[in-house]
Amino acid sequence: MSVSFEGRVAIVTGAGNGLGRSHALELARRGAKVVVNDLGGARDGSGNSSDAAKEVVALIEEMGGEALAHGANVANFSEVQDMVKQTMDKWGRVDILINNAGILRDKSFAKMEIADFQLVMDVHVMGSVNCTKAVWDIMREQNYGRIVMTTSSSGMYGNFGQTNYGAAKMAVLGFMNTLVLEGAKYDIRVNALAPTAATRMTEDLMPPEILAMLQPEAVTAGALTLVHEDAPNRFILCAGAGGYASTRLFETDGVFIPKEEQSPEAVLAKWDGVSDTSKQSELESGSKQTEKFLTKAMQYVQSQK
Incomplete structure (x- = not known):
């Protein structure tokens, strides 16, 4: 089957670089109108610049697509609301939300400052909450929505030095699980993507020959699978280097003790x-x-x- 996003409007957070950029460009190639959200900060969340988002918008327009750049900090609900308002004013609907924005502040838990833990939680968890809340009623009223949470193997399985990031990435799965139940009758489907890719977030964690195998486009193929019209629901898709798998949470039957x-x-x-x-x-x-x-x-x- 051919996957098309003609007539759809998508918001991709953290879309100025890496995975978000790849997601935004491919959605546009397949016909979607795209909001390119990016605060333009460094990997640790410091600073801001609109240059990266504007560059992605220019690339989309060069290919004949439509796009809008917005620099909302996803951890700030009022800024997110403004982004969604501009989207509605321009195109009148929001069909797809990919919660991709994120930062890293890696340290062992013994050395980590609480402020570094809080900021990572704010961006990953509250950023996903803020963006989802801002589009939720729109999707309910139009009886259609596709939302992706970006999780991580660091959350599902653990990774040394990432207590903050791991906690945040598990939290968005709990958020997804309940949204699935509340959005079902409105055809709002919520899934999660666990990516492995060569981006600013991973560039100094792996050797160059390995990074070369981890191109963002492989992850984007998975992301778009989770937001098209016939997307699954409550699915955790793991993607990287051309590999695709699912993670699922199971419970044993257990025992009874009087x-x-x-x-x-x-x-x-x-x-x-x-x-x-x-x-x-x-x-x-x-x-x-x-x-x-x-x-x-x-x-x-x-x-x-």
Whole structure:
């Protein structure tokens, strides 16, 4: 099938460089009108400049597309609201939001200042919240929306020196999980992308020969898969160097321990059953875990009659 974004309006945050730039350009090539958001700061979030965003807009216009540059700091809700207002004034709708903006302030937790932890959380988590909140009612009213959270293997699996970044990247998955439930009846689909690419964020973390294999375009192919009309929902897509995989959260079936026996010793005695993955399943909402445990409890009560 051919993936087209003709008639769609997309906002891509952090789109002046790296992955965001690649996402914005490919959306435009495939017909989308694109808001190129970029504060223009350094990798650690300091400074600002509109040059990078304007350059991407110029490239889109050269290919015959339509684009708008906006320098909103995604951690500032009023600036994000202004960006969305300008988008609506110009094109009248918002179909796609790719929450890509991010910064790094890597240090071991022992050496990390709380301010560095807070800033990374503000940009990655509140930045995604602010942008999503600003377009949410628009998408509900038009009964259509495609949103991507940018997560990371650092959050899902851990990475030394990235407690702040890892915490933020797991937080956006929790945000996604509930948005999926609340947006379903409005055809708002929310997914997550876990990229591995050669960008400003990774340029001094890997040798040149490895960076050459990690081109942003490979990740962009995955990003656009998550925002087209027939996109999945609640999917975590991992992409990099031409590889594509999914990450999913499963829960074991577990065990039941009657009230009079509940103790750490009893839990340890049944640890093999707690950990047994043979009947694990993916739960569609938090209430399903409660439902499962209550079912086990009621089955036990019935067995005692």
